[in-house]
Amino acid sequence: MKKTLLLVILLINVFFASAQSTAEYIEEYADIAQDLAEEHHIPASIILGVAIHESAAGKSKIARYLNNHFGFKGKNSNTEIRSAYRDFPTVDSSYVHFITFLKSRNHFNTLFDKHDQYDFKAWARGIQRGGYARSRTWASQVIALIKKYELYQYDNRPEDYLEPVEPKPVYHAKKKSRRTYTVRKGDNLGSIAKRNKTTVKALMSKNGLKSSALKPGQKLKL
Known part of the structure; x- marks a missing residue:
């Protein structure tokens, strides 16, 4: 102690x-x-x-x-x-x-x-x-x-001296780029998911798909 x-x-x-x-x-x-x-x-x-x-x-x-x-x-x-x-x-x-x-x-x-x-x-x-x-x-x-x-x-600052206001840094949030894929003939959800490193379940959820059927020209959110 x-x-x-x-x-x-x-x-x-x-x-x-x-x-x-x-x-x-x-x-x-x-x-x-x-x-x-x-x-x-x-x-x-x-x-x-x-x-x-x-x-x-x-x-x-x-x-x-x-x-x-x-x-x-x-x-x-x-x-x-x-x-x-x-x-x-x-x-x-x-x-x-x-x-x-x-x-x-x-x-x-x-x-x-x-x-x-x-x-x-x-x-x-x-x-x-x-x-x-x-x-x-x-x-x-x-x-x-x-x-x-x-x-x-x-x-020896003057009595009425005001310190300069420091500008606050402005941060701009980066906009997330939305990637899409245009379905081609012969494509299926499994092959598209594999090429884009995602899953069939994720593709169906993002695009509101109720079945795995696709049409050429159809755009999918990745």
């Missing part, structure tokens, strides 16, 4: 420590995110959300040793860890590079004209479509972080 209680207390402490460290991360880097957002017209929530996701709120190895908070690959001169990720002189320079990267790549630079600086959902999905990450759920994960930590509060 005591072991179970201690385990529960430990898990609670870990949860709150994680939440606290993320809150501290947001407080530390909210200013640079907002400065970049204002200058380049991109949601600050996206900058913070991607940074939290890619760096585990500053706790990942590449964040701690390489100042890399956005998962950029490349050469590094660090001797403490072996990594395929590039290093940055400061965390702030990593943030600046994120914006430079988006604006210099054809897959992403159209987002600056296409979306406003408040629609974080559209930005997240657009960045994913551009190939920023391999995971198909990357955008959903970033959006979830933005909502969880209410990062949209750093976007």
Whole structure:
């Protein structure tokens, strides 16, 4: 019983420590995110959300040793860890590079004209479509972080701002094609059923037949 209680207390402490460290991360880097957002017209929530996701709120190895908070690959001169990720002189320079990267790549630079600086959902999905990450759920994960930590509060949205309504996907039911067979001379229900992988009983039921007699030219539902 005591072991179970201690385990529960430990898990609670870990949860709150994680939440606290993320809150501290947001407080530390909210200013640079907002400065970049204002200058380049991109949601600050996206900058913070991607940074939290890619760096585990500053706790990942590449964040701690390489100042890399956005998962950029490349050469590094660090001797403490072996990594395929590039290093940055400061965390702030990593943030600046994120914006430079988006604006210099054809897959992403159209987002600056296409979306406003408040629609974080559209930005997240657009960045994913551009190939920023391999995971198909990357955008959903970033959006979830933005909502969880209410990062949209750093976007300085106008009071009358309304989030764009997301169109619901429309699914069109496929119409079942009705197959028919035209009876030819010499046909019988058994041979027709065999060729069309069905049964005599099914053919008679579908076509309302009371006997197995057929006439050439007669159409049967299969």
